[in-house]
Amino acid sequence: MFEEKLIPLERWITTFVEWLVDNHREFFQLIKWPVEQTLSGFDTGLNAIPPVIVILFLAICAWRFSGWGLAVFTLVAMTFIGFLGFWEDTMTTLAMVLASVLFCTIVGVPFGIATGRNDRFEKILRPFLDAMQTTPSFVYLVPIVMLFSVGNVAGVLATIIFAMPPIIRLTSLGIRQVHPELVEAALAFGATRTQVLLKVQIPLALPTILAGLNQTIMMALAMVVIASLIGAGGLGSPVILGLNTLDIGLAVVAGLSIVLLAMVLDRITQSMAGKKYE
Amino acid sequence: MDKIIIQNLYKIFGPDPDKAIKALQNGDTKQDIHEKTGMTVGVDNANFTIQEGEIFVVMGLSGSGKSTLVRMLNRLIEPSSGKILINGQDITRMTHDNLVQFRLKNMSMVFQSFALMPHLTVLENAAFGLALAGESKGKREERARDALSQVGLQGWEGHYPKQLSGGMQQRVGLARGLAVDPDIILMDEAFSALDPLIRTEMQDELLTLQENSDRTIVFISHDLDEALRIGDRIAIMEGGRVVQVGTPEEILQNPADDYVRAFFRGVDPTNVISAGEIVTNTHPTIVKTRKGGIxxxxxxxxxxDFNHGYVLNSRHQFLGIVSVDSLQQAVEDNRTGEPIDTCFLPDVHTAMTHDNMQDILPEVASRPWPVPVVDENNIFRGVVSKNRFLKTLHKSEKHLPV
Structure with missing residues (x-):
């Protein structure tokens, strides 16, 4: 029954993307610009700072939010990555993660608040979030390359799309989890809607929002590595290189660096989110 | 003075409130409307007045509309139709900005679940309303401290709500309500989540706080004992309708319908009805003259044909009781020239008008004479006889099948 293809959807999509590229180049360049600036700022900055300072800074963050155990682990893990010879790649990856997460937060938190406070908006947004999360990550890469060409910036843009859903979802969840009677109490005492948001909903949703941030960081890290397929630098490139040349050692060592960086970022942000009111 | 006047107030939950209101006015019941249209009647044509300075209890079972009613007073729930005049101003017509100002200054609320902000300290919670109003930090903390000390929570300012017991958390809730110095406090089942001992303690404290204040309190409760204990007046709600409004005594003695009667089933009327309400003036009184009169x-x-007489002074203050026997004795002893005081019966105790029947029962039961009742100035108000006492009990029991 399906011998004949009746719906040439892929051709339509190709046509559509080509049309976008031909007619709306300026618009996509406009989107690209802030990402490009932010990313290069982070990348240059992180690589310019002496590694010792970066390591110490991360260790102090770990100590501040969690304790001595995590601080020592951070110190050891980051030094180890340095001695493996991947310091520069790690800093590039970190810069890409930070840039992606920054944009995810700037866009995602307001969207999350809006969906948390408005049922209709949530209904509209939900299928988009589902699509963003379930579409295989490789699928993003082709249109991204067509619209933004290859390289770090394109990688970060793909990452932003992939890593945004958790922070939107968990911000929304956090806002919805605030007990209705607390909102009611604030209103009864004369709070405006803005005051309810700033004095009740956001402070109480903060641990959940931070959990969303943690998820977004983890997803960003995963995507940043895959983005090496479209020419993004960082720890992903040695992995791809190792894969292509069957250099098991290189791939495994680069992979190990990614895992260590992921653990450091995960533990630090998780303990940030874990701070609760006693 | 009338503080809150509620006129023809309706709340319908559903898409077409006007249609439901019309149906209610044509005699449809809450059930009819729910079956026909799917809309829920929250409050059905409420009409009553709350006086300044009183504790007004709105009582009813869950689903009777009492929470809806009280939330319309500060428009946490928008009324479907009707008027709510507070200080002469119809709040149903207020603009949003005026409403916010009104909530900030005139009316605060205490919640059953306490509804304290878990991320704020006790002090910050107590100062919450003042912070919303943009009060300076120094001033709002001073007033919050003052409110906390009124509810006995000095020294707990820096703690978080989670660290406090339920009773103490509700004290913080009460302090938050007091700190903004409102003229009306709405209390939604404020003490229902507390265990009985603490609940009674809080009720007493509320009464103490209210003693020297002209603040008006609207108190929602499903607990009859609580309503009788703290309510100056009570409104009883059933199925969205206010079925009766009155003082506890009025409602107890003349329940409006079977629902109210059933509500009061099991209440001991002797705890509620006061001596002043059942006094009779049938017994002869004698005003004491300077000489004789025996x-x-x-x-x-x-x-x-009475056995006892009640002797008063010229200002109607009670002096003592004489009996036929004591007077007869004086006549036989030839003491008729002496003042009547010499014939007074020993061991006479008076009852106060506000004593309830329970309090005066021993005196009524143990004395051969009807117990004299006086007010706080010792002015004689009448007597309570055994007969009268039993008749009152009998009447209440007819109303209150136990």
């Missing part, structure tokens, strides 16, 4: 009094009692 023989005349004896004549009077014999003529009216």
């Amino acid at each position: 023989r005349a009094t004896l004549e009077l009692l014999n003529a009216k």
Whole structure:
């Protein structure tokens, strides 16, 4: 029954993307610009700072939010990555993660608040979030390359799309989890809607929002590595290189660096989110 | 003074409130409307007035509309139709900005679940309303401290709500309500989540706080004992309708319908009805003159066929009781020239008008004479006889099948 293809959807999509590229180049360049600036700022900055300072800074963050155990682990893990010879790649990856997460937060938190406070908006947004999360990550890469060409910036843009859903979802969840009677109490005492948001909903949703941030960081890290397929630098490139040349050692060592960086970022942000009111 | 006047107030939950209101006015019941249209009647044509300075209890079972009613007073729930005049101003017509100002300054609320902000300290919670109003930090903390000390929570300012017991958390809730110094406090089942001992303690404290204040309190409760204990007046709600409004005594003695009667089933009327309400003035009183009167009094009692007479001074203050026997004795002893005081019966105790029947029961039961009842200035108000006492009990029991 399906011998004949009746719906040439892929051709339509190709046509559509080509049309976008031909007619709306300026618009996509406009989107690209802030990402490009932010990313290069982070990348240059992180690589310019002496590694010792970066390591110490991360260790102090770990100590501040969690304790001595995590601080020592951070110190050891980051030094180890340095001695493996991947310091520069790690800093590039970190810069890409930070840039992606920054944009995810700037866009995602307001969207999350809006969906948390408005049922209709949530209904509209939900299928988009589902699509963003379930579409295989490789699928993003082709249109991204067509619209933004290859390289770090394109990688970060793909990452932003992939890593945004958790922070939107968990911000929304956090806002919805605030007990209705607390909102009611604030209103009864004369709070405006803005005051309810700033004095009740956001402070109480903060641990959940931070959990969303943690998820977004983890997803960003995963995507940043895959983005090496479209020419993004960082720890992903040695992995791809190792894969292509069957250099098991290189791939495994680069992979190990990614895992260590992921653990450091995960533990630090998780303990940030874990701070609760006693 | 009338503080809150509620006129023809309706709340319908559903898409077409006007249609439901019309149906209600044409005699449809809450059930009819729910079956026909799917809309829910929250409050059905409420009409009553709350006086300044009183504790007004709105009582009813869950689903009777009492929470809806009270939330319309500060428009946490928008009324479907009707008027709510507070200080003469119809709040149903207020603009949003005026409403916010009104909530900030005139009306605060205490919640059953306490509804304290878990991320704020006790002090910050107490100062919450003032912070919303943009009060300076120094001033709002001073007033919050003051409110906390009124509810006995000095020294707990830096703690978080989670660290406090339920009773103490509700004290913080009460302090938050007091700190903004409102003229009306809405209390939604404020003490229902507390265990009985603490609940009674909080009720007493509320009464103490209210003693020297002209603040008006609207108190929602499903607990009859609580309503009787703290309510100056009570409104009883059923199925969205206000079925009766009155003082506890009025409602207890004249329940409006079977629902109210059933509500009061099991209440001991002797705890509620006061001596002042069941006094009778049938017994003869004698105003004491400077001299004599013993023989005349004896004549009077014999003529009216009473055994006891009540002697008052010229300002109607109670002095003592004489009996036919004590007067007869004086006549036989030839002491008729002496003041009537010499014939007073020993061991006479008076009851106060506000004593309830329970309090005066021992005196009524143990004395041969009807117990004299006086007010706080010792002015004689009448007597309570055994007969009267039993009749009152009997009447209440007819109303209150136990």
